[in-house]
Amino acid sequence: MFTAHVVVTVLAAAWVAFSAVSVFARAAWVVEPLAEYGVPQALWPWLGAAKTAGALGLVAGLFVPAIGLAAGIGLVVYFTGAVATVLRARSYKHVPFPLLYLAPVVVAMALA
Structure with a gap:
């Protein structure tokens, strides 16, 4: 079980880090929806x-x-907030995206 915990945790961390790099790089597929949701660029x-x-x-x-x-x-709160932001913006087709980041974090915590 320890091995599964380590593997899932490292993969979840890499996945979240990829998301962070995408924000810093201002990848269009990340920042365009943020602007659409009304998240201030600052x-x-x-x-x-x-x-x-x-x-x-x-x-x-x-x-x-x-x-x-x-x-x-912290990540569960962050991605739950992301889901709420997407729902508030009524961009229902984008709801799965923050859930794809939330799920591995939850699994990693469950295995801990």
């Missing part, structure tokens, strides 16, 4: 920083479980 670097901290925290949690738990909780 917040985008903070969103990327939150994802980066969460990804690093998940990996650190393999060595210090309390850090991983805190990072996991």
